[in-house]
Amino acid sequence: MDKKLLLFDVDGTLTPSRGVASSEMCDILKSLYNDENLVIGFVGGSNLPKQHEQLGDCMNYFNYWFPENGLVAYKNGVEFFTSDLMSFFTEDSLKELINFSLHYMADLDIPVKRGTFFEYRTGLINICPVGRDCSQKEREDFFKFDCEHKVRENMIVELRKKFPDLDLHYSIGGQISFDVFPKGWDKTFCLNHFDLGEFSEVHFFGDKTELGGNDYEIFCDSRVVGHSVKSPQDTIDILKLEFLK
Numbered sequence: 001m002d003k004k005l006l007l008f009d010v011d012g013t014l015t016p017s018r019g020v021a022s023s024e025m026c027d028i029l030k031s032l033y034n035d036e037n038l039v040i041g042f043v044g045g046s047n048l049p050k051q052h053e054q055l056g057d058c059m060n061y062f063n064y065w066f067p068e069n070g071l072v073a074y075k076n077g078v079e080f081f082t083s084d085l086m087s088f089f090t091e092d093s094l095k096e097l098i099n100f101s102l103h104y105m106a107d108l109d110i111p112v113k114r115g116t117f118f119e120y121r122t123g124l125i126n127i128c129p130v131g132r133d134c135s136q137k138e139r140e141d142f143f144k145f146d147c148e149h150k151v152r153e154n155m156i157v158e159l160r161k162k163f164p165d166l167d168l169h170y171s172i173g174g175q176i177s178f179d180v181f182p183k184g185w186d187k188t189f190c191l192n193h194f195d196l197g198e199f200s201e202v203h204f205f206g207d208k209t210e211l212g213g214n215d216y217e218i219f220c221d222s223r224v225v226g227h228s229v230k231s232p233q234d235t236i237d238i239l240k241l242e243f244l245k
Helices: 022-031 048-061 090-107 135-148 151-162 189-195 216-220 232-242
Strands: 002-006 038-043 065-068 071-073 080-081 119-122 125-127 168-171 177-182 201-206 225-228
Touching: 022 038, 022 048, 022 232, 038 048, 038 189, 065 189, 080 125, 090 119, 090 125, 119 151, 135 151, 151 168, 151 177, 189 201, 189 216, 201 216, 216 225
Parallel strands: 002 038, 002 201, 038 065, 201 225
Antiparallel strands: 065 071, 071 080, 119 125, 125 177, 168 177
């Protein structure tokens, strides 16, 4: 019962948005990993290759990896669990969702459109109105545009209207996209992989902790001590203050 579990969002929490972890962050994570009273893991909506691009060698300093909200799970680098969206969707319902989304995005009047608007992952669907092939500057420009015009929020409203019978959750994360997945398949799903009674405390660090953000559910979970951060530096500062005294 002396052990504590620390879970981290990746994008915006451990790394800049779609950026890579700093050497300082890696040093902090290494110190946490070497503390025998701590167990640490990361949980994000992206797949493992994208998370590896951002975390690099820092991944060696995590006991657990949870890509796609924990619908894929690794312990000490070895996969021990995987699920799949097709256990929830029928092919017809999935095609209807895809077709509606593509038609909706085709009619959007936004500054630029690039490629990869729809990405099917193991545990979720990622929808990106500007296209995931956009450049870093286009990503940042779209984020500013979206903050003003609520492109993603408005699309989610329309999806809820169109598919009221599908028990889906819509979660905005990062700067350019949002995730769609069955209710209950948010980041709290990763908690199912633990016997939480083994830990004296469970902590989560995330930057999208507001209602509608993809860290909201786990941040507010009664079993979890939530830490809302605005940048990787915020994460480092809290860790130094509370866990690396």
